[in-house]
Amino acid sequence: MTHGKDLALAGLAIAAFLLSLAIGADGAGLPGSADAARTILFEVRLPRAILGFLVGAALGLAGAVLQGYLRNPLAEPGILGISGGAALGAVIAIHTGIAGVAAAALPFAGLVGAGIATLLLVMLAGAGSSSVTLILAGVAISSLSGALTSLALNLAANPFAVSEMLYWLMGSLSDRSLVHVWIAAPAILLGIVFLLSTATALDALTLGEDAAQNLGVDPGRLRWQVVGGTALAVGAATAVTGAISFVGLVVPHVLRPWLGNEPGRLLVPSLFGGAALVLLADVGLRLISPLGELRLGVLTALVGAPFFLWLVLRLRRDLAP
């Protein structure tokens, strides 16, 4: 039955989590000494695996929710401009040197950026307006934060700062500590709760906004759940890991042929699918690029972009008369 598929995906995500604990940048297994082994397991691999799970879950779930809410299969978590805001906050922290003050400073600046972007989004798009204004507001905020990010790069004091910002923007799970987990986990988990609560409303929206209201959906409340949930989950995820692209776009699409097209049905599977994808990509990254020169966001984009092209081609074929 369908719940078996949920369990299978949860199992896959847990297996990927354990794999992430077992395989480090220096290959599988742990060093002989018990102290070193404990340090590596709990201070290096565990934070990385937890973050991989949470960030992947947030991106996969937010992608599925936004595709359902906007009724657009090409929507992805970045479409609202919140991750752009988080990235800008982090880049400004590096630019001004605030990031060097404490380990928490950089992700915290990312959270502030995500928060400001969300406020702008709510002000621009309003509470009860259509999804078109929400998308337009998101595009405007993305462009603005993108432009300001470029400005920060442009005005960087030295090449090292530029490369630090660029590396951060590419998205990575390496060198993350439990501090990052403590900063991101509460927001991501709360965001996930909000996003999961949209399931039946998204199903009803299949029939358009008027019919959905007749089926009991409160459009204002739903908008808050979607925007608030995305802001918390995706904002916090981007604040600790940078931009990990295509996960939120690709995961619901991979699952749709297998689980059907009901938008609400895809939420839990997309959460586990996103977690599994990010964790497996990160493990793969450690195997092919143990020194960390290849960044996670680059790998997901490299795999995701061709998939996106295939998606467009398939869509064109489906829409052809």
Add this chain to the structure above:
Amino acid sequence: MTPGPTLTCRALSMSLGRRSVLSGVDFAAVPGEFVAIAGPNGAGKSTLMRALAGLRDPGAGNVMLGDRELRALDRREIGRHIAYVPQDRVVHWPLSVERIVALGRLPHRVTSAAADSPRDRIAIENAIATMELAGIRHRPVTELSGGERARVLLARALAQEAPVLLADEPTAGLDPEHVLRLFETLSGIAARDRAVVVVLHDLSMALRYCHRVLLLKDGATLAWGSATDVITEDNLSRAYGIRAKLVCIDGVPAVLPMAALTS
């Protein structure tokens, strides 16, 4: 089922932006009655339907479900009492016919994650049977013809098992066979003590099947009463600016539009 509450509106006025769309409309949908709302394009028919469905708050006047004001009710409660089928037949994802019909059960769900209960299954099966969808129940709605899709969306509303059914132009774009079948079905639903309200342009069908008709023009009531009282040659010329003839062929009443009046 026991007769549900009467859906009424009194002195209803609505405006979209600064433009007044409805002014001082009285209307009632009584259980057991099949009622039509007619009038020229832009007369405010769809706006009235949306107000009756509780999708828009009235600008002035009120909409009452039984003795309670509609705007005071929770949306899910409205969904259990009033089923509304909008004019546009959008379906955004290629769900199967059965899953679309099952969406009609959402206002009845205790928790959002609950699967179909036995009560839900019965309602879904009844709706599928009433709309004769058994043969296509597993097909994706996006692959169906316009007529099939219209029936699926009505079946969704039937699965709500609401005492009031509102359908905005349910027969638009359907071939004559499906129009006839749909009116027979809707009559049958009304006969089972439900109130059925449709917006329509086919005045012959209104005359033949509907108990009462509300004729709107420029957002105001031009006539409201029994179908034979409202659909008269005089009212049609005032509402639509046409010269029309009422005829009766083999016991079936029909409206023949003869010519557009030029003046």
